[in-house]
Amino acid sequence: MMMKFKQIPLVLLCACFLNSAPAAEHISDHEEFCLQQPAIPCLQLLQQALEQTQLHTFQWFKLQSYRLDYLYVNHQFRQLYDESNQLLKIGTAPPALRTQLYFYQAKTLIARGDEAQAAYFTDLASRQLDAMYQAFADPMRVLELANLQAVAGQYDKAWQLLLHAEQRFAKSRDPQFVFELNSNKALIRHAFEQLDDAAYYRKLALDAILSSGRHHDIIVAHGNLARTYQLLGKFGLAVDYYEKSLPFMRPSIDDLQQSIHRLRLSELYLALQEPAKARGYLQQVDVAILGDHHKVLYRDLSSAL
Numbered sequence: 001m002m003m004k005f006k007q008i009p010l011v012l013l014c015a016c017f018l019n020s021a022p023a024a025e026h027i028s029d030h031e032e033f034c035l036q037q038p039a040i041p042c043l044q045l046l047q048q049a050l051e052q053t054q055l056h057t058f059q060w061f062k063l064q065s066y067r068l069d070y071l072y073v074n075h076q077f078r079q080l081y082d083e084s085n086q087l088l089k090i091g092t093a094p095p096a097l098r099t100q101l102y103f104y105q106a107k108t109l110i111a112r113g114d115e116a117q118a119a120y121f122t123d124l125a126s127r128q129l130d131a132m133y134q135a136f137a138d139p140m141r142v143l144e145l146a147n148l149q150a151v152a153g154q155y156d157k158a159w160q161l162l163l164h165a166e167q168r169f170a171k172s173r174d175p176q177f178v179f180e181l182n183s184n185k186a187l188i189r190h191a192f193e194q195l196d197d198a199a200y201y202r203k204l205a206l207d208a209i210l211s212s213g214r215h216h217d218i219i220v221a222h223g224n225l226a227r228t229y230q231l232l233g234k235f236g237l238a239v240d241y242y243e244k245s246l247p248f249m250r251p252s253i254d255d256l257q258q259s260i261h262r263l264r265l266s267e268l269y270l271a272l273q274e275p276a277k278a279r280g281y282l283q284q285v286d287v288a289i290l291g292d293h294h295k296v297l298y299r300d301l302s303s304a305l
Contacts, residue, residue: 030066031216031253041252043070056090061097068104073216074256075291081108099128103144107151122152139169143180147187155188162188178208179217186224199228206241215248219257222248226261230268239268259286263294266301279305 033049034042046067053060064087071080084104087093093101102125109118125148133141142165149158162184169177186201206221222245230238242261249258262281269278282305287298 030069033066034070034253035250038250038252043067046070056092058094061094065097065100068100072104074289077108077111080104081112084108095128096132099125099132102128103148106148110151118152122148139165139172139174139177140180143177143184147180147184150184150187150191153191155191158184159188175208175212176214176217179205179212179221181205182208183221183224186228190228195228195232199225199232202228215250216254216257219245219248219254219261223257223261223264227264230264235268235272239265239272242268255286256289259284259289260294263290263298263301266305267297270301270304275305 030042030046034040034045037045040048046063050060050063050067053063064083068080068084068087071077071083081104084101088098088101088105102121106118106121106125109115109121126145129141129145129148132138133145142161146158146161146165149155149161162181166181172178182201182205186198186205189195189197189201202221202225206218206225209217209221212218222241226238226241226245229235229241242265245261246258248254249261262284266278266282266285269275269281278301282298282301285298287295290298
């Protein structure tokens with residue numbers, strides 16, 4: 001069964017910039033960069049930093065990585081495709097950034113239905129990730145590779161990679177690794193419509209990341225578990241986890257996730273026959289920043305309420 005990228009929950013890709021010594025840096029650290037000046041919208045802050053940085057330097061590529069991750073997290077897939085495509089034309093881009101670009105090209109092309117071209121970039125990214133994993137034995141690389149295969153519909157291959165990673169790094173206490181491992185397991189179980197199994201792995205992922213301080217991952221973990229419970233018809237549990245995610249939201253950084261979670265809460269409270277609560281959450285949704293799919297849901301709920 002082949003599922004489109006935009007229809008399934010996603011785990012964020014982690015990429016690394018390689019210096020003379022092996023090192024990993026999660027690209028979602030754009031959040032930490034933007035929190036340095038929280039009063040300025042994140043994308044505006046990144047653009048200002050790029051304009052003040054010499055073209056094609058290490059720092060410039062690093063900022064571009066943050067910018068791409070911002071677009072990815074905020075579901076701005078058309079812009080993500082265009083910008084990653086332009087960056088691929090720069091021959092001096094660091095190898096790890098090129099891997100990130102291949103990854104984004106593959107995912108956005110899958111979303112657009114161009115599966116042949118997506119397969120080309122999937123293969124490029126897979127080769128790069130495998131080489132990075134073999135060189136540095138970094139467990140995150142194999143999880144990224146498994147995630148890419150899952151998004152491309154290669155579920156059996158992805159599952160075997162996850163089992164390999166779990167066995168090889170069984171002693172790892174890194175909360176990010178455990179979170180990504182179980183999130184990817186849930187992604188595959190969800191793809192096979194095994195939602196009870198998906199909920200089990202979603203809960204393991206949430207438990208692993210909850211004490212990490214990584215707000216975005218904590219929000220995503222709550223939302224993924226809540227959505228799975230919603231699809232299982234366990235509306236009370238879904239409400240509980242969506243509402244537990246709200247205190248982790250930060251202004252100008254998590255606005256999209258906040259509106260999506262409020263939208264789902266409105267939908268759930270309507271199903272639970274509590275229209276006043278449903279209306280209250282719907283009124284807090286910023287419809288302008290929603291994607292097309294969620295805008296349709298917003299309109300449906302507005303009509304129903």
